[in-house]
Each structure stands twice: as structure tokens, then as C-alpha cells.
Amino acid sequence: MTSEPFRITQAVFTELPVRGGSHWYFLELSNADGVTGLAEFSYGVNSIAVARAIAQMVEELRDEEITDETKIPDMVGLSPAFLQSDRVLATAITAIRNAILDAQAQIAEVPLYRLLGGSVIESVELYGNINRSMLKSDSGDSNRSPASFAAVAERAAEEGFGNIKCAPFDECKAPFDGSGLPDEAKAGLDRIAAVKEAIGDKVNLFVDCHSRFDLESALALEPELAARGVAWYEEPVSYRTHRDDLAAINAAATMDVAGAEDAYGVNVFQSLIAANVTDVVMPDVKYCGGAGEAVLIGNALEAISPGSVSMHSPAGPVSMLASAHATAAFNGSRPLEHAVWEVDWRATVLEPAEHIHDGQLFIPDGYGIGATLNEELMSSNGRRWSAT
């Protein structure tokens, strides 16, 4: 898609401590007219490497008039296949693409989802991921008991989330001793039973397995999940390293099998759905190529397999807002992920503040993604540096 040309004159990075040693990272790209596009590139311990890669790419792009952000990988000499194999560079390219899109929508004076082809929408449905609310906090608290899972899930259901996700299998990591269902899975199944009892049948439960299983244990686990009313079986094995196994699990499973949260580029997602490796793919706006690529993915796949695209969004408010614009633009029928209650000041990262109510994210009025970083919070709690 061609937009008003954007030439980068400044790149500013912000690191914001969140909790328990994790951080959110933001990129702001500006032009000579002072238009600034915002993106998030949080990628755990690799985030600083991503920032370095962004700085290098910005140097290469500095003299270029960017009209079509989908051409940026070409402009710096990186193919989609290479980017699928190098997650740091994929995350860096994705951040630049997202920041440029935000800026271009501002210049065009439209909300981002309109620039990306969507029709007018007020809010996007979320699902509540409860994992991060139960991670170790700065004070060292971490309660992973079934009762703790159930209490957080119940709160999410009460606050209007119709779909809730958890990752309960802390004790599991293939290979396992013996055959069939591993003993280590019992604690996770107890957590699932407690959650399901707390939220009832009207709320769907998604279970993320973080690739902790292998083919045999995943096949043995699936009927146990089905018996407990689980609606979604996420990455029992990795699509990257165990693609055929994941396809076999999907063929045997009665529930939706989901995955590919770290993939780059529309071709990878298309091939997973075409080959029935998963029922649902999960493009992450920080890794997949950005909001523009997510819309290519959504438009291509929702047309042939409705409900096959659900955006992965377990990080900060900037990436969730960009994901909401993308979901709105491809008219996604699946809810978007939201990591609930990670920190109580989360909404204030953005101006205007992030607005979530009754399981919906409200898209702010305004152009681009419709929000900027809260300068006061970034100055007091963040660390900022520029690329030059």
C-alpha cells in the first residue's frame, strides 16, 4: 500500500521496567516535520539486540523516501525467508514497519485501521491471558496453586472476558520417563480443572503449552484437556522444530489447535493453515512484520478459513493497540490477547490512557494508532536514548 512519503530523521528508544525484571521497549521514528510514529519491540533478553539492529537499519533508510512500508525489508536487503530464521532482525524490521505505519496514518489523518482498509469500529474483543499476573513479582511473590489460577480466572470472567487463557504446565518438559500421559502433567490438569470450575461453561478456556510436550505426550494430553472442557490447545510442540508432529496432533484433536506466535511473513502463516498444521495462527504484531503484514495474513486466511487468525499480544499497551487496529482492519472474528493485571499502572503508559471495559479494548479517537507515550511516566521511570 502506497502512502505519503516518510523520511526518518530521528529514532528514539525507550526502556520501561515492568515487573520481576521484565521491560517494555518502545521505538519512536520522526520526520523533519515532527511527525512521530510509535511501535513496541519488547522481546525479552533480546530487546537490546533488537534496538541495535533497528539503529543500523535506520542508518540505511535515512536517505530513503518510504512510501510503502511492506518494501522496507527489500530496502535493507532482507527476504521474508531470512527474517523467519532470524527473530532479532524480524523484530527490528517489524518495529520500523509499525512506527512508519503509525506516522503515515497520522499524515493521512485517519486511524490506522482505516489506513489498513477497515471500516469504522469502536472496540475490539479481548481474551484474558492470566499468566503474567501470576509471574514472580518484584517482591518475589508467585503462587501457582490451582486456587490461585482459579481466583484470577474468576476475576477475569467477572470483568467480562468471555475467553480466558492460561499456561498451567510448569512442571512439564519433554522428553518424559515412561509412555502415555506424563505424571508431570497432573499439576497442570488440576489447575485447569480449578479454573474451569471457577469460570463455568459460558467462558471458554484456552490452554498454552509453550512447546513443553512431544508427539506422544501431546496426543495423550489432548483427551484429558477435552474432558475438562478446554477449547484451544496452543503449541503442545513447536511449529518450527516439530511441524509434522503438530499436524498429527491437529489431525487427532477435537478442539482448536493454535500456534505460530513467533512467525514472520504472510507465507509462513498461509502454509501452516494450508497444510492443516494448526487450525488457528497467532501473528504477533511485534514479530510478524507488523500491523500491515497482519492485515495481509488476516485478509488471506479469514477468506478461506474463517476464524483462523487470532493475534498474539501478551506484551505492553502499544503492541496491543496496534494489534487491535490490525484485527479491526481484517475484521477478525477471534478475540485479541490481553495479559491482564501485570502491573496496575499499565493503562497510564499511553496518552490517552488505555481503555479496557467489559472485555473490550476501545480504540482511541485520533489518527494513527491514536495514542502516544506518556512523557511524564517515560521521563520518571524509563530510560531513553537515540539512535544517532
Ligand SMILES: [Mg+2]
Ligand atoms: Mg503462546
